[in-house]
Amino acid sequence: MxxxxxxxxxxxxxxxxxxxxxxxxxxxxGVLFQRKVGAVQAVDGxxxxxxxxxxxxxxxxxxxxxxxxxxxxTRLLEPTSGxxxxxxxxxTKLKGARLKxxxxxxxxxxxxxxxxxxxxxxxxxxxxxxxxxxxxxxGKGERKRAVQELMEMVGLNPEHYNRYPHEFSxxxxxxxxxxxxxxxxxxxxxxxxxxxxxxxxxQAQVLNLLLDMQRQLGLTLIFIAHDLxxxxxxxxxxxxxxxxxxxxLGPGEALYxxxxxxxxxxxxxxxxxxxxxxxxxxxxxxxxxxPSPANPPKACRFHTxxxxxxxxxxxxxxxxxxxxTGTEAACHFPLEREELAxxxxxxxx
Amino acid sequence: xxxAEPLLRVEDLHVEFPTEDGVVHAVDGxxxxxxxxxxxxxxxxxxxxxxVSSLxxxxxxxxxxxxxxxxxxxxxxxxxxxSEGELxxxxxxxxxxxxxxxxxxxxxFFKVxxxxxxxxxxxxxxxxxxxxxxxxxLLGLVGIPDPGKRVDAYPHEFSxxxxxxxxxxxxxxxxxxxxxxxxxxxxxxxTVQAQILQLxxxxxxxxxxxxxxxxxxxxxxAQTADDIAVMYAGRIxxxxxxxxxxxxxxxxxxxxxxxxxPSLTGTRKEQLVPISGSPPSLINRPPGCHFxxxxxxxxxxxxxxxxxxxxxxxxxxxxxxxxxxxxxxxRLWAELSDGNTPEQARAxxxxxxxxxxxxxxxxxxxxxxxxxx
Numbered sequence: 001m002x003x004x005x006x007x008x009x010x011x012x013x014x015x016x017x018x019x020x021x022x023x024x025x026x027x028x029x030g031v032l033f034q035r036k037v038g039a040v041q042a043v044d045g046x047x048x049x050x051x052x053x054x055x056x057x058x059x060x061x062x063x064x065x066x067x068x069x070x071x072x073x074t075r076l077l078e079p080t081s082g083x084x085x086x087x088x089x090x091x092t093k094l095k096g097a098r099l100k101x102x103x104x105x106x107x108x109x110x111x112x113x114x115x116x117x118x119x120x121x122x123x124x125x126x127x128x129x130x131x132x133x134x135x136x137x138x139g140k141g142e143r144k145r146a147v148q149e150l151m152e153m154v155g156l157n158p159e160h161y162n163r164y165p166h167e168f169s170x171x172x173x174x175x176x177x178x179x180x181x182x183x184x185x186x187x188x189x190x191x192x193x194x195x196x197x198x199x200x201x202x203q204a205q206v207l208n209l210l211l212d213m214q215r216q217l218g219l220t221l222i223f224i225a226h227d228l229x230x231x232x233x234x235x236x237x238x239x240x241x242x243x244x245x246x247x248x249l250g251p252g253e254a255l256y257x258x259x260x261x262x263x264x265x266x267x268x269x270x271x272x273x274x275x276x277x278x279x280x281x282x283x284x285x286x287x288x289x290x291p292s293p294a295n296p297p298k299a300c301r302f303h304t305x306x307x308x309x310x311x312x313x314x315x316x317x318x319x320x321x322x323x324x325t326g327t328e329a330a331c332h333f334p335l336e337r338e339e340l341a342x343x344x345x346x347x348x349x
Numbered sequence: 350x351x352x353a354e355p356l357l358r359v360e361d362l363h364v365e366f367p368t369e370d371g372v373v374h375a376v377d378g379x380x381x382x383x384x385x386x387x388x389x390x391x392x393x394x395x396x397x398x399x400x401v402s403s404l405x406x407x408x409x410x411x412x413x414x415x416x417x418x419x420x421x422x423x424x425x426x427x428x429x430x431x432s433e434g435e436l437x438x439x440x441x442x443x444x445x446x447x448x449x450x451x452x453x454x455x456x457x458f459f460k461v462x463x464x465x466x467x468x469x470x471x472x473x474x475x476x477x478x479x480x481x482x483x484x485x486x487l488l489g490l491v492g493i494p495d496p497g498k499r500v501d502a503y504p505h506e507f508s509x510x511x512x513x514x515x516x517x518x519x520x521x522x523x524x525x526x527x528x529x530x531x532x533x534x535x536x537x538x539x540t541v542q543a544q545i546l547q548l549x550x551x552x553x554x555x556x557x558x559x560x561x562x563x564x565x566x567x568x569x570x571a572q573t574a575d576d577i578a579v580m581y582a583g584r585i586x587x588x589x590x591x592x593x594x595x596x597x598x599x600x601x602x603x604x605x606x607x608x609x610x611p612s613l614t615g616t617r618k619e620q621l622v623p624i625s626g627s628p629p630s631l632i633n634r635p636p637g638c639h640f641x642x643x644x645x646x647x648x649x650x651x652x653x654x655x656x657x658x659x660x661x662x663x664x665x666x667x668x669x670x671x672x673x674x675x676x677x678x679x680r681l682w683a684e685l686s687d688g689n690t691p692e693q694a695r696a697x698x699x700x701x702x703x704x705x706x707x708x709x710x711x712x713x714x715x716x717x718x719x720x721x722x
Contacts, residue, residue, distance in 0.1 A: 061538035062509075169627040199394040200565055204609035204623030226538065233611030233621065256613070270543035271613055272568030276591045278614070279572055285547060286540045288494075289508040 015188060015220045016050040016073065021082035023068050027294060040294045042068040044244035045082075047320070050188070055214065055221040057235030057252070059228055059267070063293055064241040066224045070192045073222070074108050075099065087187065104134050107181040111193035113173035117165040123176055124161035127151065130183045150179040153216075154209060171202035175209065182213055189213075190222045195230065207234060228271050232256055240264045243293055243301040246320060250327025259345065260323045260334035262306050269344035300332070307343075308333045354425070355382035356559050357406070357527055362419035364398075364405050371632040375401040377583035378419075380658070383527065388553065388560040390574030390591070392567060392606070396628050398583040399563045403529045405429075407446055408436040423527070442472040445520035449532035451512035455504040461488075461515050462500035468522040487518040492548060510541035517548065524556055531563045546573055567606060571595060579603050582629055582639040585658055589667040599661055599669040599678055601644050604685055622690060638672055645691035646673060646681060647703045 024039035043065040050056045058066045071077040073084055075091060084091050091102050107130075110116040117126055127147045131137045137146040148158035154175040165173055174194060181189055191210065195203040207230065214221055223234050231238055231252075238255050240248040240263065248261040259265045266286045286305045291297055297304045303313035312332050320330040335343075364376040376398040383389045393399040404410050406421050406428060421428040423444065428436060448454040456464060465484035466477065475483070481500070488496035491514040504512060513533065520528055530549065534542035550573060553560055562573055570577050570591065577594045579587040579602065587600040598604055605624035626643040629635055638656050641647040656670040671678065677698060684694035695702065 061540065171627055199628070200567070200606055201394060201609055201624035202627060204621040205625070207611075208621055208623060228539070229611045229613045232613060266540055268613070270539040272542070272546065272566065272572040273613055274567040274571045274595070274607065274610060275614075276571045276595050285543050287544075289510050289541060290538070 013051055014049040015052045015087060016222075017083075017085040018049070018069075018073070019047050019083040019085075021046045021069065021072055021084065022080045023065075023072055023077060024080045038294055041244050041296055042293055043072065043079075044296075046241075046244070046246050048239055048246060048249060050220055050222060052220055053218060054236040055223055055234055057231035057238040058222065058224045058241060059226060059231050059238060060241035061226060061267075061290055063243070063290055065244040065293070066241050067192055069241070070108065070190050070222065070224055073188075074106050074190060075103070076108075100134070104130075104184050105187045107184060107186040107189050109174075109177050109181050109189065109191040109194045112197050113170050113177055114165075114197075116177060117173055119165055122162050122164055123151070123156075123168070124148075126165070126176060127179045127183055130180060134184060136184070146183075147179075150183055153182075154179045154213075155205075169202075170198050171205055174198060174202075174206050178206070178209060178213065182217060182219075185217060187220060188222065189219045190224070192224045193226070194223075196225065196227065203230070210234070228256075228267060240267065243290065243296045245301060245330065247302065247331070248327055248329040249320060254326025258325050258327075258337060258340070260325060260327055260329040261302075261331045262308050262333075262335055263302050264329075265335050265340070265343050265345050266307075300330070308335075356385045356424065357383040357561075358420075358422040359402070359406070360420040360422065362402060362405065362421065363417070364401050364410060365416040366410075366413065367416070368632070373631045374583050374634065375415075375631055376405065379580075379583075379585055381578050381585065381588065383559045383561055385526070385559055386553070386557045387576065388562060388574045390570030390577045391561060391563045391580060392565065392570055392577060393580035394565055394628055396582075396631060397580040398631070399580045400531055402580075403446070403531060403561060403563055406529065407440050407444060408433070438472075441468060441520075441525075442523045443525055444527045444529065445523070445525040446529040446531065447513070447516045447520050447533050449535050451509065451516045451536065452504070454516060455512060457504055460501055460503055461507065462502075465500070465515075465519055465522060468519045472523045483522070484518075487522060488515070490521070490552070491515070491518045492544075493518075509537055510544060513537060513541075513545055514548070517545075517552070521552065521556070525558055527559045527561070528553075529561045529563070532565070533562070534569065535564070535566070542569075549573070567610060579606070582634055583631055584639065584670065585668075586640065586671070587669045588658065589664075593664065593667055597667075597679075598682065599667065599675070600640075600671050601646055601673075601678075601681075602640050604682060605643075608685060620690075622685075638670075641703075645703065646695060646700055648672070648701070 021043055022045055023043040024041050026036045027038040027040060028034040029037045046069060058069065060066050068077065072079050079092050086102055086106065094102060124147050127150055128143050131143055131146060137143040148161060151158045156172060156175050195206050198206060213219060223231065225231050235252055237251050239246045240261065242263050248255060248259065248264045255264065259268055288305055291304060299315055299317045300313040303309040310333065318330045318332050320328045323329050323334050359379060359381050362376055362379045366373040366375060379402050381389065391399045401410060405417055408428065417429055419429065462481065462484050465487060466480040469475065469480040469483050485496045485500050488499055493499050493511055493514055507515060534545050537545060549560065562570065564570060574591050576590050578585045579600065581602050587603050598607060608622040609624060611621060624643055629639060635642050637652040637654055641651040651672050654672055656672045658668045658670040661667040661669055662675050680698045681694045684697055
């Protein structure tokens with residue numbers, strides 16, 4: 001890659017461009033001749049951009065495809081179709097050295113700090129691993145120094161270089177995960193539910209650490225979580241996913257202040273707020289559970305649970321479009337302002 | 350029994366587990382009451398003893414070699430002193446419990462209906478047909494669609510929310526006077542969580558039962574509980590009505606919890622103030638106030654003196670275990686409510702900084718250095 005190319009790439013506004021990303025997991029029958037009998041449509045036509053230096057939040061309930069999206073962006077999974085452009089480069093078809101180069105720029109933090117660290121490796125070796133893989137910080141002394149600097153940066157005692165993961169608490173393990181992820185100074189960090197396994201008092205430590213890292217290293221962050229308050233705190237823009245699709249996308253203030261998609265509204269009204277003065281007995285609760293992604297409803301996937309659904313919703317698939325209040329929503333009959341109080345959305349402003 | 354007698358009164362409960370590494374002081378002198386038809390929320394982090402104290406109420410820690418002392422008085426009977434057989438007559442009948450993980454608390458091998466019928470027939474002398482009719486009725490009561498058919502389904506055929514509903518149905522089988530719900534919605538998505546919480550409230554209204562809800566989520570207790578007990582390291586550190594606890598919390602740990610959760614409605618850029626360090630080991634607890642190593646307001650004597658849970662001067666129903674003076678605490682909380690950091694709050698009330706570094710939690714591998722948080 002020439003220096004000129006690097007320049008043109010770096011000048012683009014978006015670091016990541018996702019277009020019509022699809023991932024279907026086949027469901028098969030039979031042992032010897034596996035017939036495909038269906039597909040779990042985990043991600044089904046997702047498009048969004050992530051701007052340089054911003055934090056994009058992805059929220060949604062279990063099975064909405066948020067983790068699958070993360071794994072597609074890091075190429076831990078191969079997409080069924082669609083494009084992912086990272087820094088101007090299409091990465092879904094990359095192989096070998098060029099894929100490795102991209103992986104250096106894209107790092108991930110996982111949900112479970114217990115199972116995402118190798119119990120038989122010292123913390124030092126775990127954090128050094130990415131440096132070794134990418135041939136950085138050659139020589140034992142230099143590598144050790146680099147690792148200890150990282151440990152210091154994430155708030156771990158560098159003297160604990162030779163300890164094993166079981167000697168650390170959950171919050172400290174998540175710090176190890178952060179140190180490993182930022183070791184290569186990546187451009188993009190994807191955090192998949194980084195605090196959901198942690199206690200309340202520890203959560204805030206890790207959230208602050210992530211914000212701190214982002215400031216220090218100029219990271220672009222994709223933050224995946226099911227907790228709407230945490231996402232609001234962390235993110236500039238938020239994408240709400242439902243059954244493999246993005247149903248609403250926009251800046252945090254607009255999306256939380258005036259949600260247009262009824263699903264976003266339902267999510268916001270369902271969050272228990274830590275303030276007894278805001279106790280609402282009349283809430284717009286969705287009935288039933290999320291349908292199976294192996295057999296999602298036709299047209300608008302939310303119409304089976306939507307309080308505003310009409311005939312059109314089961315015939316015509318809504319597209320994600322600007323609704324004039326700051327967010328894009330995929331809905332034929334978006335929420336109006338006067339409906340917010342009715343459904344129990346305590347809008348933030 | 351006098352009318353003023355609460356339904357459940359826990360007095361100075363201690364639960365200890367002897368282990369190879371030492372004695373785990375899981376519950377250390379906990380007292381609380383629950384009145385008929387009321388909801389008590391017990392809030393705490395993992396390892397704070399909130400679950401063990403409730404399991405002990407049902408005698409479920411007996412088999413684990415726990416040493417239990419204190420009294421658990423339910424309708425005038427001390428449950429700690431009852432025999433296993435006497436306790437079995439109460440468990441699942443007058444006191445029922447629902448657990449966090451509905452998948453592992455239903456037997457995968459038996460139909461949901463079979464398990465419900467068993468729950469009914471253990472305590473009531475009714476025919477199989479009558480019990481089955483009751484099972485169908487219960488499933489309908491908790492909002493499972495088409496209960497007549499669903500009664501013959503296996504747990505794996507239910508979604509997470511439906512399993513939790515089935516668990517609730519089972520707990521309600523004998524119209525308990527007290528329902529203990531241990532993290533009933535933690536494994537569920539928000540929209541389903543809201544459904545389950547609303548269901549519990551509706552059923553409480555219909556059946557008049559008391560509920561003890563155990564959770565780490567302050568939002569859940571704010572929305573459901575009448576009274577709240579905050580637990581830390583096996584003890585209750587603060588107890589008050591829900592309104593009072595959120596309007597004027599008195600314990601630095603409660604402040605820490607409230608300040609470390611991002612809000613859905615406040616201003617977004619508000620900085621989160623985490624509690625530094627991590628919860629202590631229950632084998633080797635810090636001396637004095639158990640919270641002092643993590644407390645930004647701790648003073649040298651707090652490492653020696655063990656605070657008792659005592660009423661706040663102007664409100665006997667609000668109890669707190671803290672060595673700071675009430676007036677000082679009020680000023681600190683006022684500063685924190687204005688968005689100041691603990692350091693700023695401390696400076697403005699003229700409290701010296703803790704001498705030992707905050708956050709040398711007892712069980713952490715060495716101390717966790719103060720991060721730029």
